Each structure stands twice: as C-alpha cells, then as structure tokens.
Amino acid sequence: MTEEIIIAGFGGQGVLSMGKILAYSGIMQNQEVSWMPSYGPEMRGGTANVTVILSDERISSPYLRVFDTAIILNQQSMDKFEEMVRPGGTLIYDPNGIIQHPTRTDIDIFQIAANSLSIEMGNKKIFNMIVLGAFLKIRPIVLLDNVIEGLKKSLPERYHDLIPLNKQAITKGMESVTQHIVKETTVS
C-alpha cells in the first residue's frame, strides 16, 4: 500500500500540522512516511502545501506531480492541484471560499464543510482535524487509534488535554463528509 497525498490551503489552516499528524499516524502502524512542505518567505495567510506519503515500502520521490488524493482548502490550491489527481483518485475539499468547484469526472470528489463545522463546534483550531476525519472516512489508510497515538507524539505534552477535542473533531469529519457529484453540464 502506498498513498500519495497533497494537502493544500492557506497558511494558518493547519495544513502542515495535519500532514505531520498523518505522517506520525503512519509511523504508529510501522509504515514508511515522508512529509515534504512547500517552504518560503510566504506571508501569514499565504498558500501552504505539503506532500505526505505513507507506504509499506521504502519511499522513493518525496516530491510528486501526480497524487492519489488531494485535500484542497482554498481556491488557489484547487486551481493548481485538481488536475494533479491521478485518474481514479480522490479529491476532498472544503467548499468554503471555493468559487470554481472541481469539474473532473474521472476522480471521486468529496466535500467537507470543515470551516463552518469548526465554527459550530466553537473552535476554529480543530478545522484541520475535521478535514483529517473526512479524509480517513474516504481513505481509511490509518486506524483512528493510531491517529490518536500520532497526535500524542506530535503535540507537546502541555496540549495533551486537547486530544479528546481533536478526536471529537475527527469523528465529526468522518460523519459529515459527502460526495460531490459533478453534473454533466458543468463538465462541458
């Protein structure tokens, strides 16, 4: 099993840390992992993305142009990464702020309204965990228990009291993800 994922959105959305938790979860189940961020002098709120690979074998390239799954959290990332999902692959996105919805019919597309759900749940910071939950529902590549273990590893101990809230958010994401059907008319 190898899963090649791009997570892309705004800086501050927890894109990098979500990738890190996913990578840690992979380690918890003895997988090989890589986490390759875009880096640079980007302003707060600018674009941020990270390529995460989980595999049962030694990982070759940490840098990819074709992905099994794209998790897209803003319009700029949609413009860039929709076309990079392999045919038959998966695209998960938060419709918040998306003007041009994805149009491909050769991939599976899912929506997760993580932004509004996080507001409902009263904590914007768990946004990325809701997204992670949605991803794990669609692509159950790591067990929830291992994600919790991964969280413990990646969070400093002083934040461990937040783990139940994170778990709640992941569950919320799992429950709330819906398939997005691309209408024929939008394709033409």
Place this chain on the structure above:
Amino acid sequence: MELIDIIRPENQVFCKTKLMTDIPLSYCPGCGHGTAHNIVMEVIDEMGIVEDTIGVAPVGCSVLAYDFMNIDITQAAHGRAPAVATAISRIWPEKYVFTYQGDGDLAAIGTGETIHACNRGENIVIVFVNNGIYGMTGGQMAPTTLPNMPSSTSPYGRDTTTMGFPLKMTELVANLPGVYFVSRQSVHTHKHARKAKKAIEKAFENTRLKKGLSFVEIVSNCNSGWKMTPIESNIWMEENMFPYFPLGDIKVDGILK
C-alpha cells in the same frame, strides 16, 4: 675576578626570553614587533601559564609569530583571529587564549570579527600592534595611516576626503560593554616597554579572573614602510602617531577613563 665568577646565575641581569625560540626574527632591524613578542612571552612565562596558553597568529608581518613564540599556536586567516580565539576560549574555558594582530588584520579586513568578539565579551586577550601601515605587503595604506601620511597606495599622502580617517579601533571597542580592559602602549623605549608589559600582564590576569575581553594596543614603528632609519621612525612616531593615538589606559576594570 675570573670570568667563571662573573657568569654565575646570581649575577645574571638579563637573558633571552625563555619562551622565544632560537629562530632568527624575520622582522626588519628597528621594528617594534620583536619587543612586543618578547613581552607577551615574558608575561606568559612569568605567570607560569604556558601549558594553558593557546595563541592565535594573524596574517601580516607577524604571520610567522608561531616560529618565534615557543607555545602552542594556530595561525588564522587574515582578520579572523578573534573568531578563531572565540571558539578556542569557548570550548577550553580554562585556557588563556590570545590573538596577536596588526592594524590591517584587526582594523581593516577583520573589523567585523574584532568588534563582535569584543561585543560578546569573549574571555580572551587581543594584542593589537598598530604601525600605521601595511608592512608585509610593502608599505600600503592601512586603516590607521595618518592624514597626509604617504604610503605606496597613498603616494601623495592620505587624503582624508577620499580615503577616510585613521580608525581608532581601540577607542571604538572601549565603548563596548563586553570589553573589560583597554590600554594603548608603545615599546620603543625600555620605560615604555615596561609599561606595555604591565598592561599585557593585567590583560592575562583578567583572563584568569574570567573578566571578559582585554585589548592592548601597541603603537609601533615601521621604519621600512615609513622609509626612515629606526631612530628617525621612533622620533616620527612620538611626534605624529602619539598625538593621534595617545598612550595610556582607556578602560580599566570595565570603567572608561
């Protein structure tokens, strides 16, 4: 009195500095470097700290200081001696670490390293020999060359409107809080050499007490570079260098004078 009675140890009034090697000095006759070397080595010998002393030699006339000083010594790239000494002192805090540098090395190419080592208050001794010219490379203008003073790269005299003013590094570093002791001396007479030695002693003593950085400038002559006889050069130095670079202690026990 027989000769044998005269050369008894108790009658000895002068001898070669023990920590100087037998290698003939490469300095021009009349140059102050030899005396400056001597007093630094005498201080180390008299304090009994040779086993705990590590020297850093510069680039310039005294690049071969390691040939003459019979101590463990490493030779730094041009201007970088304070950085080299910083590392040694940090990693061997119980050692006495000193640099021996000329004006081109310390006040031109190594200005950054000098100021920052001083500003960090490294527990080292910097011996700065200032003769107002680049001796080794053949008499070019130094940062400390006096106004209107000729050199091979200021053949019509240093024009301060285009070449800037002589840099008073010693006064400059004295203003930094990490610097504990700053003194300017000369070695052209016995009297001056004795005072210079006192200053060097104080500097090494400060290292022992972990007081931070001690900076001793020795204003010296360069009779070859200045195109004078040794005696002429010493008189010229007194008349021209000392007014611009006045001798004496500038900062003692961390307090500006």
Place this chain on the structure above:
Amino acid sequence: MSELKLMKGNEALAEALIRVGADAYFGYPITPQSEVIEYLMTERPELRTGMVVLQAESEIAAINMVYGAASTGKKVLTSSSSPGISLKLEGISYLAGAELPAVIVNVVRGGPGLGTIQPSQADYFQSVKGGGHGDYKLYVLAPASVQEMADFVEDAFDIAFKYRAPVLILSDGVIGQMMEKVYLKEQVPRLTNEELIEKYGSWAVTGKTKGRERNIITSLDLQSEKMEARVRHLMKKYEQMEQEDMRYEKIQCDDAEYLIVAYGSSARISQKTVELARKKGIKVGLLRPITLFPYPKKPLMDLTPQLKGILSVELNAGQMIEDVQLSVEFKVPVAHFGRTGGVIHTPEEILEALQQKINNTWN
C-alpha cells in the same frame, strides 16, 4: 537502543550532532537550513552534553570559529546554504591546508547570487572541484534521506579525523526541509580533554606541556619546495580516500540497458522514475553516488558494456555530467536532465526526458 522520530532533515542532523558527542557548532542563519541552529539553541546541548553552540556574526566568522575549535582537536561542525558556503570557502581552504578535521554542511538552494531559497544542486562544482583557492579537495557526502542526514554526521566525523581533513555534507532544500522517519542512535559521550590530548595531542594546540615540542597549526609555507611537499601530502590523502572510502548505491542495475545517475534529492526523485519506467518495460537502473568525491568512477565504468545511454539527473544546468562522462571515458552517450533555479523536477518529467533520449538518440 535507537530512538524512532519523525523529523526534518535539518533537525535530524542537529540532533545527531549532539548525539555523536560533538563539542561545538558555529553557524549563521540562512534559509533553508536555519532549523539546524534553531533546533540546537532550543535543545540546549550545553546542558545535555556540554556542547558549545554559538550564533556567529557571519558565515566567515563561523567557519573561522570552526578552524579555531578544530585546531584544538575538538569535534566541530558548521552548516549553511549556498551563498553562505561561498563566504566560508576561504576558511574551508585554510582547513584543508592546515589539515584540520571539521564537518561543513551545505543545504543547497538555487543560485547564482542571492538566487532563490528553493532546493537546488547547483553547488556541485563548488563542492567537488575545489571551490576555495588552492590544490585541495573535500570529501563530499550526499545524503538522500532524513536518516542519512543523521547518519552521515557520524560518518563525516570519522572521515574528518581519519584523514585530518574537512568533510562536506552536501544536502539540499528537499532533504533539509522534509520530514521522514529517523532512527537516532544513543548518546555518545564527548571526549574529555584528557582523552582528546591522548588521541590528538601529537598535533592539536591544547597548551604546550612539558616534554613535548610546541604544536603549530598553519597552512603557510613560504618555501615553495616545502609547500609542494605539503600539496603532495594532501594529494596522497585524496588518493587513499578514493581507494578506501568511496561510496555509492546501485538500484535495479543488473539488467539495465539505460542508467540514471543522480545523487541526493534527485536520486530519490529518479528512483520513482525507475519504478515508472520499469512498469513501461524500459530497463533502466539508478546509480546513486553517495560520495561525490571520491566519485564512483569504477562502478560506472564497469556498467558500460551493458549500457546504451546514461542520463545524469541533477537540479542544475549540468555539472555532475562531466564526472559521469569522465568516469565512462565517453564510451557511452551521456545526457543531462535537470531543472534549475529552485524548480524541482518530477519523476514524470525525468521519464519523459529519458524516453526522448531513448527514442531519438540512443537507439
């Protein structure tokens, strides 16, 4: 027992540095390697092992601090990125000339000039063809994973002290910035000063003790004949490195008709290209030089009878290709592929380049 962690390459290198019992780190921040000094400052190695960490005022000061510490036989490392390494080259030349053991890390970014902060391999020439002035070479290790960023610290110090020579770890922004699993070795205690003097007292400046001649560290010989002897002595060391310490890795080379030669991040990306190509039935292998000097000349030469073409894949405009060509003595056609300026080539791009060569030139 080793410890498993998820770390950035830069952080893994910094942690490994503490654990190998290094005595000092001197550096100056520059993207994309600032995590090294940030990690060290956060970890407080002065409390863990007594290791000294100092942020210098410049890369020039940092490399000269390395020179100072190495003069005394201590285990010392500095890291920087391309423009910073250019500044350090004077000091690196002095380290080579004065025969001092030290480790320098370059997490390469695109150049020339201020260039870009994105990953690149454009410092290949600078690393293996001298860079600084004079007749010298650096032993150059090219890590291709976070694990190697950690492991090569120990390997680099072993070589540095074996030969009393500076060693370069040539990484890049990909390897420095990405996170992977890394197994960290147990803490090795730092040498005590007594142990150090016992091991290196014959040359290190640690204070002239009774019963031994003074030690002098210098790279200066004003007599030409003496300087020539010094250069010959250095060349002998480099020959010995070639004989004893050249390293490389071969992947799927047994039946290969085509070969990709790539190091560091390019080797990782090219490995994916090999996977993709094999699925299409193209018999391609990968040779990854682990040491860029000494270069795996013979392993490359040995493969020539079976090869129809070699693609040198580098994140630069074509630098290592010259060493590939020299290694195979032009017996096999060698082409270059690589993106520059911080653009990272994808496995698919490399495959396209390979297929083009196969279809148009090599058959």
